Amino acid sequence: MILKIVKDHILVMKFKKNLKSIFLDPQLEYKTEDEKLNIILSPSLYWVKRISLPVKNTRDLLKLLPSIFEDILTDGVYSYYAYKLDDKFIVFAYNDKEIMNLLAEKGILLSNVANIYFSQTELFNEEMALKINDSEVLYKRDDILTLVPVDWIKEYKDLNLDLIKHTKHKVALHQFGHIVETKSLYSIGVILMVLILLLSSEYFITKYKQSEILDSKDEIFSKYHLKSTTFQNKALLKKYHSINKVQTNLRDYFSYILGFKLKDGEYIASMDIKNKKMVVKFNGLVDDRKTTLKSYLKSKNIPFNAKIFKDNIKIEVNL
Amino acid sequence: MNRINPLYIGLSLLLIIVFVSYKLNLITDEYVKSKEEYRKTLSLAEELKSLKSVYDDKDRYKKSLRKILRHSSLKNSNIKEVKGTKTVKLSSDNMDKKAINFLMGKILNDTYQIKSMKITRLNDLNVSLEMELVW
Numbered sequence: 001m002i003l004k005i006v007k008d009h010i011l012v013m014k015f016k017k018n019l020k021s022i023f024l025d026p027q028l029e030y031k032t033e034d035e036k037l038n039i040i041l042s043p044s045l046y047w048v049k050r051i052s053l054p055v056k057n058t059r060d061l062l063k064l065l066p067s068i069f070e071d072i073l074t075d076g077v078y079s080y081y082a083y084k085l086d087d088k089f090i091v092f093a094y095n096d097k098e099i100m101n102l103l104a105e106k107g108i109l110l111s112n113v114a115n116i117y118f119s120q121t122e123l124f125n126e127e128m129a130l131k132i133n134d135s136e137v138l139y140k141r142d143d144i145l146t147l148v149p150v151d152w153i154k155e156y157k158d159l160n161l162d163l164i165k166h167t168k169h170k171v172a173l174h175q176f177g178h179i180v181e182t183k184s185l186y187s188i189g190v191i192l193m194v195l196i197l198l199l200s201s202e203y204f205i206t207k208y209k210q211s212e213i214l215d216s217k218d219e220i221f222s223k224y225h226l227k228s229t230t231f232q233n234k235a236l237l238k239k240y241h242s243i244n245k246v247q248t249n250l251r252d253y254f255s256y257i258l259g260f261k262l263k264d265g266e267y268i269a270s271m272d273i274k275n276k277k278m279v280v281k282f283n284g285l286v287d288d289r290k291t292t293l294k295s296y297l298k299s300k301n302i303p304f305n306a307k308i309f310k311d312n313i314k315i316e317v318n319l
Numbered sequence: 320m321n322r323i324n325p326l327y328i329g330l331s332l333l334l335i336i337v338f339v340s341y342k343l344n345l346i347t348d349e350y351v352k353s354k355e356e357y358r359k360t361l362s363l364a365e366e367l368k369s370l371k372s373v374y375d376d377k378d379r380y381k382k383s384l385r386k387i388l389r390h391s392s393l394k395n396s397n398i399k400e401v402k403g404t405k406t407v408k409l410s411s412d413n414m415d416k417k418a419i420n421f422l423m424g425k426i427l428n429d430t431y432q433i434k435s436m437k438i439t440r441l442n443d444l445n446v447s448l449e450m451e452l453v454w
Contacts, residue, residue, distance in 0.1 A: 175324065175325070185325050185329075188329065189325075189328065189329070189332065192329070192332040192333065192336065193332065195336055196332065196335050196336055196339060199336065199339040199340055199343055200339055202343055203339060203342055203343045203346060206343065206346045206347055206350050207346050209350060210346060210349055210350040210353055213350070213353045213354055213357050214353055216357060217353070217356065217357045217360055220357075220360050220361055220364050221360075221364075223364075224364035224365075224367065224368055226360075226363075226364055226367070230360065230363075233363055233364075233367060234363070236367060237363060237366060237367050237370070240367065240370035240371070240374060240375075241370070243370075243374050243432060244370060244373070244374070247374075247430070247432060247433065250433060251427050254427060255427075267440060267443075268440065269439070269440050270437065270438060270439045270440060271436070271437070271438045272436070272437045272438075273433060273435055273436040273437070274435045274436075274437075275435075
């Protein structure tokens with residue numbers, strides 16, 4: 001098993017080393033399969049300069065490159081690359097979108113592009129001029145590789161990339177550089193991350209508050225000695241409300257009824273309260289006195305039934 | 320060129336935002352509901368406590384009733400007291416005007432639960448009484 005893994009690993013490494021390299025030039029046509037490729041950019045796809053500047057490293061130099069190339073570049077979004085050669089710097093400017101468009105035009109999928117190199121770095125050590133196509137030759141002059149017409153050069157050889165050993169000077173294309181600047185992409189990313197952070201914080205704070213309120217609710221149950229379920233407590237409350245209503249009505253009606261001013265010969269024969277019903281018997285109420293009593297009870301909003309027997313009247317009130 | 324497409328990263332971040340927002344929305348709804356439930360439970364508990372203290376305080380009723388029945392105004396009324404587990408029955412065959420006024424004043428002005436009551440006029444000055452109170 002371990003042997004198989006090691007063997008597979010070696011195979012992958014071998015595969016990585018043996019990636020096919022192609023020279024990308026607008027004048028050339030390609031027959032590509034679905035395989036990973038190393039791309040070497042033709043000088044027609046980038047601008048290169050050899051300069052000498054008092055900067056310590058290439059990082060500082062990169063910041064200056066837009067202004068260095070300002071005069072020769074046409075409108076567009078460019079990326080820059082630089083490295084030191086002896087006491088000078090070799091600096092590059094290239095248009096990502098232009099290269100990507102050419103790759104698409106030549107039928108090369110971006111996902112199949114493993115690495116991108118410059119001719120300047122990869123073919124710098126070739127001693128003879130290299131024939132790129134029927135009309136152009138790659139020629140080195142003052143340490144800069146350029147394309148020149150084939151008629152200008154007497155001795156040249158065909159370009160062969162089969163045994164090429166790549167340098168470390170590779171670049172990555174900024175696929176969205178022409179739409180949004182990389183800086184803006186980072187800013188958007190940071191804003192989104194901050195938003196996620198804020199929302200997550202809000203989520204955890206709310207969750208904490210939610211658990212706290214649930215704990216407080218449980219505390220109410222123990223503090224007020226409530227029954228275990230809300231249903232039971234509501235039923236108990238309903239029962240007490242019913243008791244309260246009956247007892248309050250009883251006292252109110254009792255007070256109103258006793259408040260009726262009786263005349264001589266009139267009296268309350270009995271007061272009976274049973275099964276949430278109050279029955280009061282008045283005796284000796286003659287003629288309109290019974291009506292007066294009923295009007296009085298109505299004025300006090302007492303819902304009653306009256307039964308009259310001669311001079312007696314029986315008032316029934318549901319409590 | 321095997322770099323992760325920034326668009327995918329952006330979309331992933333947006334998806335995370337949508338997911339977190341959705342979860343936040345859910346927990347906020349739950350929190351609002353819990354808060355409302357807490358408020359209702361507290362209100363129910365306080366109301367229940369207050370009603371219980373009014374209608375369900377057997378010890379207080381016992382003490383208070385004993386005090387009332389021992390009062391000098393009721394001495395001649397010969398009130399019989401029959402205590403049950405849930406109720407107490409009071410009865411008197413003959414009570415004068417002053418005694419019934421005193422007793423009813425005390426009972427009605429307190430929070431005794433009157434289950435049943437019968438006051439019958441005997442003559443201009445006297446009544447009979449039967450009363451059942453819950454405790």
